[in-house]
Amino acid sequence: MVGGDPVRLALAASMKRPGGNATGVSMFSSELESKRLGLLQEMAPAHRVAGLLINPNNADADNQLRQVQTAARALGMRLRVGRASADPEIDAAFESLVQAGAKMLLAAADPFLTSRRDRLVALAARHSIPAMWESPDFVEGGGLMSYGSSIVDNYRQVGLYTGKLLKGAKPADLPVLSPVKFELAIDLKTAKTLGIEVPPTILARANDVIE
Numbered sequence: 001m002v003g004g005d006p007v008r009l010a011l012a013a014s015m016k017r018p019g020g021n022a023t024g025v026s027m028f029s030s031e032l033e034s035k036r037l038g039l040l041q042e043m044a045p046a047h048r049v050a051g052l053l054i055n056p057n058n059a060d061a062d063n064q065l066r067q068v069q070t071a072a073r074a075l076g077m078r079l080r081v082g083r084a085s086a087d088p089e090i091d092a093a094f095e096s097l098v099q100a101g102a103k104m105l106l107a108a109a110d111p112f113l114t115s116r117r118d119r120l121v122a123l124a125a126r127h128s129i130p131a132m133w134e135s136p137d138f139v140e141g142g143g144l145m146s147y148g149s150s151i152v153d154n155y156r157q158v159g160l161y162t163g164k165l166l167k168g169a170k171p172a173d174l175p176v177l178s179p180v181k182f183e184l185a186i187d188l189k190t191a192k193t194l195g196i197e198v199p200p201t202i203l204a205r206a207n208d209v210i211e
Contacts, residue, residue, distance in 0.1 A: 015175060015176045015178070016175045017172065017173070017175070018171065018172060018174070018175070018176050019172050020171070020172060021171050021172070022171055023161065023171040023172070023174040023175070023176055024158060024161060024176060024177070025154050025157045025158055025161075025176070025177045025178075025179070026176055026177070026178060026179075031067065032109070032134075032147065032148060032149070032182075033064050033067040033068050033071070033106070033108060033109070034067045034068065034070060034071035034074075035147060036106055036132045036134075036147050036148075037050060037068055037071045037072065037075065037077075037106050037132070038071060038075065039132060039145065039147055039184065039202070040104055040106055040130065040131075040132040040145070041075050041077065041104070042199060042201065042202060043130060043132075043144070043145060043191075043196065043198065043199065043202055044103075044104055044130045044196055047103035047104045047130070048076070048077050048078060048103075049077065049078045049079075049080065049100075049101045049102050049103050049104075050068075050072060050077050050078070050079055050080070050102060050103070050104050050105070050106060051079075051080045051081070051082060051097035051098075051100070051102030051104065051105045051106070051129070052065070052068050052079060052080070052081045052082070052105075052106050052108060053082050053083075053084060053093055053094075053097070053105060053106070053107045053108065053113065053120075054081060054082070054083055054084075054108040054110070055083070055084060055085045055108065055110040055112050055113055056083045056085055057085040057112075058108070058110045058112075061108070064108045064109070065081065068106060068108075078101075080096075080097050080100040080101065080102045081097075082094065082096050082097040082102075084112075084113070085112065087116070090116060090119060090120070090123070091123065094123045094127065098127050098129070102129070103129065103130075104129060104130045104131065104132075105124055105129045105130070105131040105132070106131070106132045107120060107131065107132070107133050107134065107138075108134075109134040109148070110134075114134065114135055114137070117135075117137055117138055117141050117143075118141055120133075120138075120143075121138060121141050121142045121143045124143065124144070125142065125190075125193070128194060130144050130145075130194055130196060131143060131144050131145075132144070132145055132146065132147065133145070133146040134146060134147075134148045135148060135151070136148075136183060136185040136208060139185040139186065139187045139208070139210060140185075140210070142187065142189075142190055143187060143190065144186070144187055144190045144191060144194065144196075145184070145185060145186045145187070145202075146183075146184070146185045147182065147183070147184045147185075148182065148183065149179030149181065149182050149183075150179065150181040150182065150183050153179065153180065153181040154179060157177050157180075161174060161177070183207040183208065184202075184205050184206045184207055184208075185206065185207065185208040185209075185210070186198060186202065186203070186206045186208070186209050186210070187210040188209060188210060188211050189210065189211070
């Protein structure tokens with residue numbers, strides 16, 4: 001699995017015919033950044049300044065930034081950017097976003113940031129910032145909300161492809177699959193702590209609600 005567009009990342013010649021010896025499932029995590037920002041703004045519409053936490057070493061970082069910048073302009077929001085690619089930079093990035101006036105946070109999809117879940121959720125709580133995350137693991141750890149493709153369903157598709165490869169199929173002939181199931185998770189306890197009344201339109205779309 002890969003989080004970004006495999007064609008843009010030069011991992012496949014095309015989605016339908018990837019070529020070479022690679023195929024699989026693209027979660028298109030980066031392409032969902034604008035959707036995540038829109039959901040976050042819907043959750044806390046009074047806030048007009050958003051912070052983006054991004055790992056500049058991610059191969060898809062430039063695309064992630066463009067996606068969020070475009071979404072922020074469309075929503076009439078101002079965007080502040082904090083960058084962290086190592087542990088010592090995380091606290092500094094948060095501080096810079098808060099000092100720049102960010103009232104909500106979007107954490108870009110990134111393995112490094114995901115691996116620091118507890119630390120990031122704690123920082124968001126310390127600064128009382130509504131935050132949107134990629135994975136429901138963050139919500140299970142006390143984060144406010146997450147939106148992304150279903151990890152379980154993605155692995156199911158990977159398992160089906162593994163079976164085809166074991167039966168002799170060639171990777172070059174198997175189209176790169178796109179996610180078909182997306183999940184929105186919300187922690188109502190965190191929302192209450194932040195003084196947020198979750199809009200009914202958000203609750204109606206949520207797949208997982210922690211009360």
